[in-house]
Amino acid sequence: MSVTQNKRVLISGAGPVGLIAAYRLAREGVPVTVFEKEDRLLDDPRAATTHPATLEMLSELDLVDDMARLGLICREFRFWDRPTGDLVANFDHELLADETDFPYVIQCEQFKLASLVYERLLAFNHVDILFEHSVIDLTQDENYVTATVSNPDGEYFCTGAYLIGADGGRSAVRKSAEIAFEGFTYPERFVVFTTPFDFQSGGDYCYRNYFADPDEWSNLFKVSGDGPPGLWRAVFPTGIDESDDDVANESAAQERMQKFFPKTGGYNIVHTNIYVTHQRVAESFAKGRVFLAGDSAHVNNPIGGLGLNCGIHDAMNLTEKLLRVWKGEADLGEMVRYDIQRRTTNHEFVQAQTIQNKKRLEAKDPLARAQNLKELSEIASDPARAKKFLLRSSLIASVRRAETLG
Ligand SMILES: Cc1cc2nc3c(=O)[nH]c(=O)nc-3n(C[C@H](O)[C@H](O)[C@H](O)COP(=O)(O)OP(=O)(O)OC[C@H]3O[C@@H](n4cnc5c(N)ncnc54)[C@H](O)[C@@H]3O)c2cc1C
Structure with missing residues (x-):
């Protein structure tokens, strides 16, 4: 045809x-x-x-x-030093108010x-x-x-x-x-864990956070999901030699999340996604x-x-x-x-x-x-x-x- x-x-x-x-x-x-x-x-x-x-x-x-x-409307994003927990920098899009009708993401x-x-x-x-x-x-x-x-x-x-x-x-x-x-492909992959746990209950986080760490950098974002209270996504690099199962199995996922943000009780992880990144x-x-x-x-x-x-x-x-x-x-x-x-x-x-x-x-x-x-x-x-x-x-x-x- x-x-x-x-x-x-x-x-x-x-x-x-x-x-x-x-x-x-x-x-x-x-x-x-x-x-x-x-x-x-x-x-x-x-x-x-x-x-x-x-x-x-x-x-x-x-x-x-x-x-x-x-x-979710989000004016700010923050950089953190993960090992010390210190806030390094807060950027506020309000500074762009005279440049755009949308001084936020x-x-x-x-x-x-x-x-x-x-x-x-x-x-x-x-x-x-x-x-x-x-x-x-x-x-x-x-x-x-x-x-x-x-x-x-x-x-x-x-x-x-x-x-x-x-x-x-x-x-x-x-x-x-x-x-x-x-271009090139990174040897490590990126893993994203999504959870409804409210990270703002335990830290001065905004909806977009970047954590510097010589051992394991991370990012933490909030999305609205199906509505309040919304979902948080934590992003980490995988080890180069870790298999998908090494990263995604329940105990490994819990361990990574607890190391990132220790809390009482386990995390309810609603999605785990692993991406090859180029x-x-x-x-x-x-x-x-x-x-x-x-x-x-x-x-x-x-x-x-x-x-x-x-x-x-x-x-x-x-x-x-x-x-x-x-x-x-x-x-x-x-x-x-x-x-x-x-x-x-x-x-x-x-x-x-x-x-x-x-x-x-x-x-x-x-x-x-x-x-x-x-x-x-x-x-x-x-x-x-x-x-x-x-x-x-x-x-x-x-x-x-x-x-x-x-
Ligand atoms: C963890 C993660 C977080 C990200 N966060 C952000 C972010 O916050 N902001 C941002 O800007 N970007 C982000 N990105 C990047 C973003 O997801 C991609 O850039 C985006 O999906 C690209 O959209 P696209 O429509 O070009 O391609 P895709 O979303 O990949 O869509 C391509 C479509 O084409 C279809 N398709 C494939 N092959 C064929 C074919 N042969 N014939 C017909 N259909 C075909 C696929 O099924 C698919 O529906 C993120 C990526 C990842 C992995």
Whole structure:
């Protein structure tokens, strides 16, 4: 079988990035088909932190009020010295009040954002979202791109005008387009334990906390879950030689959590997730009529909560340009700017910051460690330096930088 729709945009992947790209296009009348490998939207607990620059973009799509309703508004984040328990630095987004309408992050789980967008997409007759449909290959020529799609009935070809690969870190679109994914993979994995235990009952924690520790760094976040009292997620590196079972079995999980935050009685651990973590960027985000966005284009460690945020920035940057091309207001060469702007800022901001965040938390050398913590403390206590730090961590600086490129 073969389906051809000359002006249709094809999207591989109904994760948050694919759905947001679909929604932006659909609102402008562009016919879209989204192919999703799974039989439903993914609901594993990954991204939650949505930064000010991303909230600005999502407000253009009228999504922020719903995210705030489903999530938690969080003005501050804190760095701690885990061995001593000392608070090293508190950063308050209020310092950005004259830079953005959103001087805070919203902690809204990515599956909630994806569901919000999915529900809105259902209202459009010109959008198809096809579950259990995997894109497995592609070809393209001057005018069209054709995806080979596999579903439970077999394989077929679907031809459209453009194809967006938003199909995650193992992107079939990226591989089929023969785009290299350059970078490295960490030898350790990251484990996330989710529990309803209220950490604020025992410490001066805010909803986003980063702990430096030469033996075992950690992060601690709050999300709203199904509503009050919410859930906390504690993130740790695994040992390089630990198997998944060594990390996830009940007694090992309890031991890690008790070592992190000793308390009477065991932890109620409602989810355990273990992630292989990489720092990689595609060598190009645009190849002819094929574009990459989100994790298919770049992956990074989650310290700082940047991966999905940058995926959303990709979706917004890409669709802004693609809409002009689709409407005949610009030629395909316009998409080179998408590649330059988003790939460069990914290297300069996301890769640089997440690598630095991890190094800062895990530093083992006592002198380097002391220097890191002193620097963070000094930055946080100087409003001008703290503001500059927040402009980077909130990704406002990366959006401004992108505007100067290409
Ligand atoms: C522990 C952890 C915490 C994180 N926290 C944050 C955070 O706080 N803030 C942040 O910004 N980022 C965070 N991230 C990163 C974030 O989760 C990812 O960047 C985000 O999921 C990327 O979204 P995506 O839509 O590009 O890809 P995905 O969410 O991976 O979605 C891809 C979709 O494509 C589908 N698919 C795959 N292959 C095919 C195919 N061949 N055909 C069709 N469909 C296919 C998949 O089933 C999936 O539905 C975190 C990551 C981890 C692991």
